[in-house]
Each structure stands twice: as structure tokens, then as C-alpha cells.
Amino acid sequence: MTVQARRHVWMGAIPLHLHLHSSEVTSLPAPPPFLILAPRNGYLPLLVDAIRPHFNSALPPGSDTIWFDYEGLPLKWNIPTGVLFDLLCAEPERPWNLTVHFRSYPAGVLSLCEDEAVKWNFINALKEAFYVMYGNTKSIMNMSQSDQVELWHCVMKGDLEGYDRLAARVKPAFGFGANVGRSEVGKPGRIPMRMYLRMVDQDLNDLFDVRPVSSWDDVVYVTCPIDVPKRRGTTLTLRDALMKVVPHLFSSSPTISNEVTLEAPSVMRASSNAVHNEFNGIVRVQGIEPSLDLPLDWVARNLCGPEHFVHLSVICTLVAPSLPPGAAD
Amino acid sequence: MAGIWDGTLTAAEFEAAALHLVEVWKSQCPQLPAWTWHVYEPPLKSPVLASSAVGYLVLQDVHILSEQKVVAEVEDIHEVDDESQDIATLEMSPGLPGYEEHVYSYHVIYNESYRVPMIFLQGHFLDGTPLQWHHVCHDLPLDSQQISHESRWTFLTQEEHPFLHRPWFALHPCGTSSIMSLVFASPLSNAAKDSRNDNRIQNTRNFLPSSDQVNILPSPNQVSVLQPPYNEISALSSKPQHSSRCQEKHRIDLMKQYILTWLSFACPTVGLTIPSCVFKATN
Numbered sequence: 001m002t003v004q005a006r007r008h009v010w011m012g013a014i015p016l017h018l019h020l021h022s023s024e025v026t027s028l029p030a031p032p033p034f035l036i037l038a039p040r041n042g043y044l045p046l047l048v049d050a051i052r053p054h055f056n057s058a059l060p061p062g063s064d065t066i067w068f069d070y071e072g073l074p075l076k077w078n079i080p081t082g083v084l085f086d087l088l089c090a091e092p093e094r095p096w097n098l099t100v101h102f103r104s105y106p107a108g109v110l111s112l113c114e115d116e117a118v119k120w121n122f123i124n125a126l127k128e129a130f131y132v133m134y135g136n137t138k139s140i141m142n143m144s145q146s147d148q149v150e151l152w153h154c155v156m157k158g159d160l161e162g163y164d165r166l167a168a169r170v171k172p173a174f175g176f177g178a179n180v181g182r183s184e185v186g187k188p189g190r191i192p193m194r195m196y197l198r199m200v201d202q203d204l205n206d207l208f209d210v211r212p213v214s215s216w217d218d219v220v221y222v223t224c225p226i227d228v229p230k231r232r233g234t235t236l237t238l239r240d241a242l243m244k245v246v247p248h249l250f251s252s253s254p255t256i257s258n259e260v261t262l263e264a265p266s267v268m269r270a271s272s273n274a275v276h277n278e279f280n281g282i283v284r285v286q287g288i289e290p291s292l293d294l295p296l297d298w299v300a301r302n303l304c305g306p307e308h309f310v311h312l313s314v315i316c317t318l319v320a321p322s323l324p325p326g327a328a329d
Numbered sequence: 330m331a332g333i334w335d336g337t338l339t340a341a342e343f344e345a346a347a348l349h350l351v352e353v354w355k356s357q358c359p360q361l362p363a364w365t366w367h368v369y370e371p372p373l374k375s376p377v378l379a380s381s382a383v384g385y386l387v388l389q390d391v392h393i394l395s396e397q398k399v400v401a402e403v404e405d406i407h408e409v410d411d412e413s414q415d416i417a418t419l420e421m422s423p424g425l426p427g428y429e430e431h432v433y434s435y436h437v438i439y440n441e442s443y444r445v446p447m448i449f450l451q452g453h454f455l456d457g458t459p460l461q462w463h464h465v466c467h468d469l470p471l472d473s474q475q476i477s478h479e480s481r482w483t484f485l486t487q488e489e490h491p492f493l494h495r496p497w498f499a500l501h502p503c504g505t506s507s508i509m510s511l512v513f514a515s516p517l518s519n520a521a522k523d524s525r526n527d528n529r530i531q532n533t534r535n536f537l538p539s540s541d542q543v544n545i546l547p548s549p550n551q552v553s554v555l556q557p558p559y560n561e562i563s564a565l566s567s568k569p570q571h572s573s574r575c576q577e578k579h580r581i582d583l584m585k586q587y588i589l590t591w592l593s594f595a596c597p598t599v600g601l602t603i604p605s606c607v608f609k610a611t612n
Contacts, residue, residue, distance in 0.1 A: 078489065107459070111487045111496040120482030127503060128442045135335070137503055192442070216494045220371060223441045223491075 005302045009286045010160040012040035014085045016047075017095035018068075020055045024103055027058040035095060039158045040082025040286060041306045043122075044068050044075060045113050046156055051100060064102040067110060071212035074106045077113055078121045079196075080305045086284035087196045087219070087313035090207040109216065119152045125307035129192035132225045133308070139170045155306045163306075190225035191236075191300045192309045195245055197221065201318045204282055223309075226296065238299055239292035242279060242312075249316050250277040281316035336510030337444035338587050340383075345581070346588040347386050347437070350607075353589065357606045364388050364437075369492050385492060386437035386588070391601070393452070395429045395468050430455050431468060435601065437588065438491055445505040446588055448595050449490055449497045462487065465498050470600045500598060508594060509587070 019033040034054045038047055048066040068075045070088050075098070085096055111117070127137045143151070147166055154162040197220040200210045213219060226241045243250060282289060285303045304310050338346070347366055354364050368384040433452040440447045452460040452468070460468075466477045466485060477485045483501055490497040589607060596603040 076489070108495060111489070112462070116482060117487075120486075124483065124486065124501070131503065132442045219494075221494075225442055 007160055009303055010039075010041060010158055010163075012082060012287055013037040014040060014081060015095035017097045018051065018100045019097075020058060021069075021099050021101045024055075024060060024101060025058050026060045031055050031058045034100075038081045040080065040085075042081055042155065042158065043077055043118050044081055044084075045077050045118050052102070055100070055102070059102055062103055065105045065113060067101050067105055067113070069099045069101065070096070071214075073213050073215070074109050076110060076216065077118065078111060080311060082287060083196065083305070083311040083313055086287055087198055087315070088213055090198075090200060090210045090315055092287075122152060122155060122307055123148060125309060128223075129308035132192040133189045135189065143170060190227050191241070191296055192223075192304075193226055193241065193245075193300075193312065194223050194309050195221065195312045195314060197246065197314045197316065199316055199318055204280075204315065204317050207315075228297070236296040237292060238283070238290060238294050238296055239279070241296050242283065242292065242314075243277070246281070246314065246316075249281045249314070250279055252277055281314050284313040284315075285310065334510055336506030336508070338584060339444070340439050340441070342584045342587065343439040343446060344384065346585050347384070349585040350386065350588045350592070353607050357609075358604050361604070362388060362391055385439070388435040388601075391433045391435065393431045393433055393468050393600070395431045395464070397427050397429055431460060431464070433468075435599070436490070436497070437592075437595075440502050443502045443506065445502050445509065446591055446595075447499055447502045447505075448599060449488070449499045450599060451497045462498070468600065470597065473598050473600070500595065505591065509591060512590065512594075 014037070016036050016038050017033055018036065020031055022030075025031070031054065034051060036047060036050055038044065045066055048064075051066065052064065067077070070084075073088065075084055075088075085092070089096060105112075111121075123140075127140045130137050130140050140148075147169070151163065151166045153159075154166065198213060198218070200207065202210045222245070224245045226236070226244060228236060279292060283292070285299065288303075290299065290303070300308075300310050344366075351364055351366050354361070365387050366384055367387050431452045431454060433450055436449040437446050438449055439445075450465065452465055454460065462485070466474055469477060469485070473485075486499055486501055487496050488499040489495070592603050593608070595601075
């Protein structure tokens with residue numbers, strides 16, 4: 001069952017509907033839009049060889065560096081495609097309408113994407129995830145150059161079997177065989193996580209007309225490794241991780257499913273098993289809105305990105321949730 | 330705490346060490362451009378995420394004379410005498426043939442994954458045009474230039490600035506904790522009495538990591554100048570005569586020195602000088 005989940009994740013793809021930015025159209029008629037499937041666990045610039053031929057004849061003279069924007073926001077290529085989609089498309093759009101550019105690279109907003117930048121961004125992120133999980137990067141550093149290159153090719157092609165085969169050879173293993181949360185030295189490891197938080201000014205149940213993100217300054221994104229508790233017998237859940245990083249998005253009002261008397265707020269706080277603090281937001285991982293009670297290490301092993309980070313896209317609202325009358329504050 | 334200290338620090342310790350640095354710098358070398366502590370202002374309407382680091386260190390407007398001929402004299406520009414670092418002498422650059430003036434800012438930011446500080450840098454020409462990788466690389470001390478070229482993607486990298494969300498250059502942090510656990514030893518805290526300290530600062534400028542590992546580890550002959558793998562943080566747990574509260578205070582005081590100690594390595598790597606008077610101020 002878990003193998004299926006992981007395979008599903010790796011096969012996930014976003015259909016893109018690309019049109020060339022009008023300033024770069026020098027042919028008549030303008031080239032038609034281009035449709036392509038972008039792997040969720042991939043990076044947008046990797047699609048350049050498939051996309052460029054379609055628009056080549058329309059481009060003005062000059063050298064090309066591909067970049068994309070969604071509703072005017074340049075897309076940060078170092079974030080996996082699926083994460084960008086989950087975060088920026090409040091109401092999932094299929095296909096995802098993007099503008100493709102080959103000129104005027106916005107170097108103030110996007111890191112340069114030349115040469116092997118994308119591959120090394122992946123490898124450095126993988127090293128970082130390893131450090132978070134195991135307290136050192138020895139196993140990645142000890143991977144031969146050819147294995148690293150092959151691993152990267154598996155990511156580019158979306159080859160899960162190849163990836164897991166290579167990952168299993170590394171000690172300690174990552175990928176499907178990862179022992180997330182237990183470091184070599186016996187110190188408790190941590191779960192590699194990145195969270196992207198976006199605020200909208202609309203009710204979360206109706207995101208159809210929400211204003212798109214116009215600047216990366218309006219998104220809070222952090223790397224937030226989650227400590228795995230030393231005590232055995234406590235299972236860390238996704239909810240626990242969220243409580244650590246975005247506690248302000250939890251309200252202590254009782255959920256609909258619990259009949260809790262309002263005269264005893266101290267009881268509410270003490271027995272977190274009995275009462276679920278309500279989460280005022282939408283969490284997306286790999287395009288799904290998971291139950292917050294999922295064990296975090298299962299999420300880490302099955303829903304992580306190619307570099308072993310769990311990327312959580314969180315959309316929350318400025319609109320205050322309506323509380324039942326007389327609720328404790 | 331039992332066990333060997335791994336060279337890392339918490340976000341709270343980072344903040345304490347940063348504030349300590351700011352204080353020491355202000356009192357010991359007020360004539361130099363100052364390191365300041367910037368509190369992170371989260372985007373409008375959004376509270377800061379509960380996870381740690383709330384701020385970072387900033388050193389702004391450092392003018393560097395960039396040698397435009399590829400000659401060995403580049404390093405001389407950075408070997409400024411500690412006592413008389415004079416900003417005025419740099420201002421003669423507009424007339425100086427073969428040199429360009431570049432203006433840099435340096436940010437020291439806590440890295441949540443590696444749990445160590447990380448140095449971010451960005452530069453521009455006098456007209457405001459940003460410097461690119463090869464310009465920044467060219468302005469580094471020769472040792473660092475060599476490493477940058479050998480490890481093109483793993484030493485001086487372009488990263489998302491964690492707070493400003495723009496691409497900045499950064500020194501990759503993965504070797505930092507190993508050095509800190511090796512080096513953070515008691516002589517540094519007795520810097521006032523210890524003249525070996527100046528030698529240590531000089532020696533750190535000369536280390537070269539092996540080319541396929543970007544761990545910035547001192548070479549064997551430099552390790553002998555430093556203490557052997559012993560550090561006072563780990564040793565605190567084996568001092569039965571101290572009460573644990575006393576040990577805790579001692580540990581807190583020691584950790585305040587972390588960034589100063591780390592800067593003694595990080596600064597030479599990017600070509601920033603760090604005057605030895607900031608170490609003499611520590612007790």
C-alpha cells in the first residue's frame with residue numbers, strides 16, 4: 001500500500017498551458033500555446049528542451065534563458081513544480097496557465113539558472129536533508145560522482161525505481177528505505193521540512209476568485225526541521241508539526257465533532273487527545289490535503305520531494321473563522 | 330550535557346552570540362563599519378512562523394578595491410593593518426588605474442538545518458549594477474577563489490536569502506560545525522593573555538580543503554597549533570566540582586563567543602578582516 005502511495009506521488013504531474021510572453025513574439029501569427037505535462041517532483045527549467053522548439057521561430061535574436069511566470073509572479077525554479085502549483089493556485093487550475101519567457105531574466109528575483117545550477121540545487125538540498133535526518137552528510141559525500149549524476153537523471157526522468165535502487169545503496173539508506181528520525185549516532189534525528197505560507201483575504205471554502213500572489217514578499221517560506229521526540233510510544237503527527245511551526249493558525253475552540261463543555265477550558269488544553277485544536281488553513285502536500293493525524297514519518301517517507309524534504313503548502317485566511325457563541329478565548 | 334559537542338548552536342544561542350558580537354564590536358572598534366542586529370519584519374499581516382531565528386547580523390557598505398588585472402597582488406588589498414584600518418584610503422580608488430570599487434553587504438544568518446551561522450553576501454558596482462558570481466569570486470582571497478573554481482556549485486553558491494527572498498551569494502555551511510567543534514577551545518576565552526591568538530587568525534587564512542570535499546577543515550599542521558579535539562563545551566560535563574547552575578552559566582557565556590569565533594574563520598574566507606581586539610575583550 002505504501003509502495004503505491006510513493007509511486008503515485010512520483011507519477012504526479014501538472015499539465016501546463018504555456019504561452020509566450022507578448023514582448024518576445026516576433027512572428028506573425030503568434031505561436032499557439034504549448035501543452036506539456038510537468039512532473040510534480042521536478043523543476044520547471046528542466047522542461048526547456050521540450051518547450052523551446054515550439055517557440056523558437058518566434059523569438060527575437062539573443063540568447064535564451066527560460067523562466068516562467070504565473071499571473072505576473074516569476075516562478076522560483078528551485079521550488080519543485082508541484083509545490084509551486086499547490087501554493088499559488090488556491091483553486092487548482094488544470095491545465096495551469098503559465099507565461100513562458102526566454103529573455104529579460106529577472107535576476108533580482110530568481111537565482112541564475114545556468115548550466116548545472118538545477119542539478120546542484122538538488123544535490124545541495126539532498127545533503128541538507130541528510131544532515132537534518134542523520135546529523136551528517138557523509139553518505140551523500142561518499143556517493144560516487146557517477147551515482148550522484150545517475151540519481152539526478154532519475155529525478156529528471158521521474159524514474160522512481162532507479163532512484164530507490166541508488167538510494168538503497170547509500171548507508172544509511174534514504175528514499176523508500178529511509179529510517180527517518182533515527183540518526184546514526186543515536187541522537188534523535190529530525191524531519192526535513194519546508195513550509196510555504198500564504199494568506200488570502202477570502203473564506204477558505206471559496207477560493208475561486210482569490211487574488212493571485214503578486215510578490216514573493218507576500219509568502220512566508222521557511223526551512224523548519226521537526227525534532228522527533230525521544231520518547232518511544234508517542235507518534236508525531238502532521239498536526240504536531242504544524243502546531244510547532246504555525247501555532248497561530250490553530251484555534252482552541254472545540255471542533256464540531258467534540259462535545260466539550262465550555263466551563264472547563266483547562267481540561268481542553270490538557271487533554272489534546274480528546275479535543276482537536278482546529279486548524280484554520282489548508283495544507284497541501286503533493287497535491288493532496290492530508291489528514292492532520294497522519295504520522296509525520298510516514299509523510300516524510302512517502303510524500304517527500306526528490307530531495308527528501310517534505311514541502312507543505314499552507315493557505316490561511318485573514319477572514320476570521322466564525323466561532324460558536326460563548327466559546328472560550 | 331554528556332557527549333561530545335557537535336559544533337552547532339540553537340537559534341536562541343545564535344541571537345545571544347550575535348548581540349554579544351554587536352556589543353563587543355561597538356566598544357572595541359567603533360571606527361570600523363559596524364555589525365548590527367536586524368530583527369526580521371514578517372510580510373504584512375502575517376505573524377512570524379513560530380520556528381526560531383527572528384533576526385540576523387548585517388554589515389553594510391564595505392568597499393572593496395577589486396583588482397582588475399589577474400595578478401597575485403589581490404591579497405595585499407585585504408591585508409590591512411588591524412590598528413589602522415582607514416576607510417579614507419579606499420576612497421582614492423576612482424583615480425586608481427586597474428582597480429574598480431565594489432560595495433558589499435554581508436549578512437550572518439542562522440541556518441535551521443545545519444544549526445550554524447551562514448554568511449550571505451551581495452555586492453554591486455558603484456553605479457548600483459549587481460555583481461555576478463565571477464565578480465564576487467574574483468574579489469575573494471586567492472585561497473577561496475581556488476576553492477570556488479574547484480567546487481563551482483558547492484562552496485560559493487547562489488541561495489535564496491531566507492528573509493529577503495532574493496538571490497544572494499552564500500558560503501555553504503556544511504563544514505562549519507566540524508571546525509567549530511575542533512576549534513572552540515579554552516585558549517580563545519583567555520584571549521587577553523594569549524598571544525597565540527593572532528597566529529590562529531593568520532593561520533586560518535591559509536587553509537585549503539581537499540578539492541572534492543567542501544568541508545573547511547584545517548590541514549594537519551594547523552590543527553597542531555590549535556587545541557587537540559577537546560573543547561570546553563564538552564568538558565563542562567566532566568567538572569564535578571562545579572554546580573550544574575554554574576556549569577550552565579559557564580556554557581552560556583562560552584556560547585556567546587560562538588559567532589566571534591566563527592567569524593575568525595568566515596571573515597578571512599570572504600576577505601573581511603576581523604581585528605584581534607574583539608577577542609581581547611572577551612574574558
